[in-house]
Amino acid sequence: MEAFENARLDAYFARINARFRPAEQPASLLITHLLPERPSFVRAVAAASELRAVLPKPKSISIPAQREVEKFTQCAPLSRELFTDPGSAVDFLESRAAGAPLVLLDVGGYFAPSLEAICDRFSGRVLGVVEDTENGHRRYADIEKLPCPVVSVARSPLKDPEDFLVGQSVVFSTEALMRARGDILHGRPALVLGFGKLGSSIARLLHAKGIQVTVYDIDPVRRTQALSQGFTVARDRDAALHDAGLVLCATGSVSLRNEDFPALRNGAYVATVTSSEDELGLDGLPEVYTRTPSGDHVTRYQTTGHYFYLLNGGNAVNFLHGASVGPFIFLIQAEILASIRMLAHGALGNGMHEVTPADRAAIASTWLSYFNR
Structure with a gap:
């Protein structure tokens, strides 16, 4: 980013924090994609709370961004x-x-497996969790009795x-890797697994490019939505x-298991919108x-009579x-800052929560004043 862009972004976050910074700042731990704009x-976050450590997601670390962050706080692997272990x-x-x-x-429900133990045994007080992703939202929502508040954005x-633009970036990166091998999207029927916000964005862009798109989602409601939008379900x-020559996985949970891979068409490409472990x-x-290796960031999986290509090791291709x-992206980051204040007040009951519509409107208005130019 140019210096003036960084200055504008810092000014935007300063204005957001002026509205939402809690009177008494809690400590915080931040899991994040440490991308170039993230410092x-x-x-x-460090201005809204006492930031004790940043834990960058391993597959999305910009080294220059990490070096900049380490000037004012610690990073941890x-x-x-x-x-997972309490x-x-x-x-x-x-x-x-x-x-x-x-x-x-x-980002992704990392604290969910040990949340009960953390809340019970930690010498301080866990005020709550802020979760950024659909995958993580589900991990917390699946806990039968949450031991603290969880604010999901x-x-x-x-x-x-x-979410819409992430879907677009997934298609861009998928096509770029295929073209680097001399392949193209066209002529390959595509299967999109998952028709949530990311999956629907991917399906729409592929369709706009003239690709034959089939959708599958375990939720029958989403299958009807896909059908109403003109997709084959x-x-x-x-x-x-x-039948698919390209499989794009966007479920937020395990899309393909070991028994699924032998069913892939020979030469099919597989790409995901999240980490391979998810x-x-x-x-x-087997x-x-x-x-x-079969080109940059492309792995060929082969056995007798069968082969397919996995993009970026199964991690988010974009x-x-x-x-x-x-x-x-700065819209939802501002909502995370607003969520810190909600938890710092200590008035939320245990369970799932959201930022209020009034606070979202204030964030959107502030964002428009800085970035709608």
């Missing part, structure tokens, strides 16, 4: 295992924020522009897998499949090209 948001989860919180009121800022209308998922059951693939959605 401004991290500084805003992130893995699912860190917070003991290691509590130990990490104690090492960073012992005795403090604490807000956990999450995953289904906010302010996230709609981001698969009645038989396995048959659809066999979207693909690659660990269950050892008879050999894995060989991160290969920056995953930028422009200034629209």
